[in-house]
Amino acid sequence: MPPTAPALSPELFWLTLTALMTAAMWVPYILRLIVQLGPLKTFTDRSADTPLMATWAQRAKRAHYNAIENLVVFATLALTVNFSGVGNSTSALACEIYFYARAAHYVVYMLGVPFLRTLAFMVGVACQFTLGGILLGFIR
Secondary structure (H helix, E strand, O other): OOOOOOOOOHHHHHHHHHHHHHHHOOHHHHHHHHHHHOHHHHHHOOOOOOOOOOHHHHHHHHHHHHHHHHHHHHHHHHHHHHHHOOOOHHHHHHHHHHHHHHHHHHHHHHHOOHHHHHHHHHHHHHHHHHHHHHHOOOOO
16 A cells, blocks of 8 residues: 655645656756767766757756756745745745746746746746745735
């Protein structure tokens, strides 16, 4: 009998999904590297500056780095909201929107769509500020 998942607050649920999505973002550009260099060279080359020739793969890698950088801020805020007990429907919605904004950011960044990339990024930042506003008592 498999274990049952613990009941998570909405903030922790969306944080978990966001962390798992971020953890998987390396897959497309590593697959491209395997196609480019072959599996043996990809997994044994110790060179950190191996070029990804496809521009979409370069953008995917940058989008992944950006997601990791922003996950630090989002996770800190979502965890603080959860453990401080101030979570509400607004914080839950902000966390959900953040997840979708980061997913959209990754896709449009990888595809090279600049305006939509910036828009998705800004939506994610607005979600972070919403969580911060809730924590500071500016937003109910």
